[in-house]
Amino acid sequence: MKGVVLTIIFLILTFSGCVEQIELDAPTQGDQIVIFGGINSVGISEQIEIYRTSTIQNRVFPIVGATVSVKDDFGSEARMFGDAEGVYKFGSRRVTLIPGREYFIDIVFLNGDRYQSRPQKLPTARAVERVSGEFKETETINDRGVVITDRVLELSGTTGVINPNDDDFFFRWEVQETYVLRPTDFPDPFSAIPPPFYFTSFINPQRITIFDGEGIRLDTLGSKVLGVRDLDYSFLDRHFFTTISHSITKEAYNFWNQVDVLTNATGSIFDLPPARVVGNMYNVNDPDEIVLGFFEVANSTISRFFTVVSDSPFPVPESGCDYDMSDPFLVYPPYCLECLPEDGCSTNRPPFFNG
């Protein structure tokens, strides 16, 4: 009898639900136009990316040579000019953004295809952010039940709402970091010191932080987490965090909310069924064509915050860039050696580093 019981218990122990990656018989679709970008009142990251998707993973076909114009409902317009990557930016002249006016983008491809966005009214409401950071240890449990401890800087923000017309408001936040790195100073006959590298990029690009203020009349929004940054060598010197608070349209909020639903699905049975996110772009000649992406018009503000090494209660890891004559050249990390613009690196000192 004991043997039977043990056998049964053994069999029961084999019970488990499981999650595993599978392949579905779903043909990959390519050849869809993606138009994404926006304009904002602070002029940060004002650009439009235009490309065509492909059936090959991570491969896209940039659309070059298009005529891109941003227009408003008063007839003003400003051109954007593209590069070989299909990224279009304003030239010397950009459109002036005035709250309450409507703006849209008009794009004409070389083959004559014409795309426009539905007009977006620049909101009158604005968010003014007060940002703070806290160094802390966070714990996560991996699939095997092992507790993983990370040391991070958690950025939080309290938002003051400026809402002159008492409108519904919708906010989106992005956080950009800028830090300085001393490259490896190899010996040279002139004892020249290489200029510092300034790295700028958005932190947590997969994170979407938005707020729906429909029907809410508040002067201040409570504290919320805007981003989390792992503690590493970038904190050895001054490390700036620039929070860009975008006041966006309801349509833009819905777009980001839907993208958030898709990118943060947990796989539970309670997840909303996924669907294609349809933005505000359309083909003027063929309205049935599905155009991916969104053209955002935001009334934005920025706030800046920085830390220095002494702020961290934890030891800050070394960068590995200090010269050691015993180390061969190849052991130095690439970021110690070369400043590549595509990595967000520049040797130009940002103005906010002065002072």
Add this chain to the structure above:
Amino acid sequence: MKVNAHFLGLFITLFFSTTLFAQKYTVTGTVVDEKGNPVDGAFLQITPGNYATVCEPNGKFEIELEENEYEVVITHINFQPISRRLKVNSDMTRTYRITSKAIQLEEVVITDVNERRNVESVSVGLVKLNAKDIENIPTFLGETDVIKSITLLPGVNTIGEGAAGFNVRGGRIDQNLVLYDGVQLFNSSHILGFFSIFNPELMKDFELYKGSVPAQYGGRASSVLSVTNKSGNQDGIDFTGSIGTISTKLTVDGPITDRLTFSTGVRFTYSDWILQQVNDLDIQNSSAGFYDFNARLDYLLNESNKVSVSYFRSLDEFQFAEDFGFDWSNEFLRVGWVSNLSNTITSQFSASISEYKSTLFDFELAKSSQVDNGVDKWQVNQNFLIELDKHEINTGIEIINNNSKTETQVPIGDSSIEPDIAPKDQGREYALYVDDVFKVSPKLTLSAGLRYTLYHNLGPAEVYQYEDQPVNSPIIDTIRYADQEVIKTYTGLSPRFSAKYNLGKNNSVKASFNRLYQFIHLISNTAAPTPVDIWQVSNTYIEPIVSNNYSFGFFQNFDNNNWELSFEVFYKELDNLVEYRDFADLLVNRNIETELLRAEGRNQGFEVFVKRRAKKWTGWLSYTYSTAEVRIIEDAINGEVTVNNGEWFRANYDQPHNFRLVSDLKLGKRGSLGTSLVFNSGRPITGIEGNYTLGALNTPNFSDRNKVRIPNYFRVDISVTAGSLFRKLDDKLVFSIYNLFGRRNAYSVFFQKPENQDLQRPFQLSVLGSAFPSISYTFKLGKP
């Protein structure tokens, strides 16, 4: 009584018999009950000529009649009278089957349980089974279960283990009218759908109407499942107990006095210990439990009147780690009164009140909250069953009041969630119906019915007025309605028709048409229904579902009814289905109509069913082809918001190919081997067609709705039953293995980024990842 009956029979026979000079023949025969047992003391009156006789204790009778055509009326104090034609032109033998009045007093119309029912019944797509029929079907964790059993029948599906509800012939789960002792249920599942709330030890039988639905049933657009519990037996106290891997059951029934019987049962689970064995911290920190309790009293006022009182309560508690949890409960009290007003008219009255409650707990830090919803319901029904020579008429009135509870959200602990409410609607249905089963000739039977429903959406309520359609249109006004004030009225006239024609002795063809109205909708935007889905009555913006159901079938029995064969074709068209715009937000939403789209549907398919009925081996094999499609109605939304460009698309529970094999093989005198095999096509989901980037954000590009199918479902279960382990007990030990081959069937497919990858990939969630054995022991103490 026997002596009296014999004496009476002898007296009547002597009194009425006359000596004639015509040629006489001897007619012998037997009168049996519905189970084939002989009936002692049945009285046969034969006209013309006023002949009569009384059956012997062995049910036999013998009488001499001259050549002629007669009408034989058979009566008995405990049985329903029947009338049969008899043409006498030689010596002959006849067997007459009569039906117990006790069954008639169960307040539910019982279709004659015999092996020829599939050929003789006028209903298309009617399945009637009792507890005995399903007890040897292999089950999950050894729990015999009504709903799991019916999903082994043709035309009935579920999307997988752990999914609440069932789909009938392409219908949604909320389109099934589920009745428990005549009371409508809103959630008949335990542990998110692994089991149903019907205690198998108390169940007498159940009927599932897949095709033709009699006019006394209404309010749902697809099918009717009616589960009836046993009343207490009159012969002595019976105890039944069952101890299984996951639950224990105890039932007791018997007489209190000569006229009063009781029946009660409780079932509770102890499933947490299983969760502790799973090699996953989250599941180890989870809990799942339930109980259900039934009690019933039956009081025989006199030979013609019987009253009954039933009470039921069930409670489920489920918590997944420290993430979320659910509670849900059902409770009802029902009073029934059955009265035989005359030999041909029976009155059946019932009144019930019920409550369904559900709660969602979200324990996410800073957002932890509790959301409550539910339905209060009351229901009154007065039915008259009129049994004439060739007619069986059901007519009556039914009033159903559904009052959806206000949906509330309250914060838990230090949550930053603001309390919120979303008031819900009240709806009341008044239905008048009549239904007649007319035996036109021995070959032809017709059933025709009509149900008229007047529906009121009642206040108190605030109804938002929109500039245009609620979707994508601003609110321009709000109209407030007082308590019980009529907000919106709908009416529905539902014709029901079915016909059966016997082509020969052992085969028949049947056809049916039903129009069904549904005034309550399950608002659920997840792949599988969850306990917090909202029951929404029809209102200004949500019109009642209307379905037209067509069925046609051919039925054939072979080998002295040991084999049954049927082929049924069905087509269903539905209007006013509720569909959801992409990313619909349904939780605590005061303007839920802004998230809903009006749709139409069409379901079609056929079923092939072969059944073997023999002492040694019983089982069936079935194949169903069934499709369920939906299309958003363009004019309801001005074309601005639609799904799949307004084209037809498959419903998310559509599983075209379904194959079932069920077998019960007797092993010796006390054992049996049960086997079942299930195959379903994978159901549709919305899949990823590619990926694109928004700046640095990788974003999946999803397909049109429900364009991709998840892998097919396949499962084999076995069970071995050993009976009579102990001499003085009516007992059995059941060992079963669910999912014998340990196949990882997809319950759901979702998309996530694999570790260290940027792009989302499909993942399959299998609720049961391996073979799952269980053992249960059931015993019965009491009369043999």
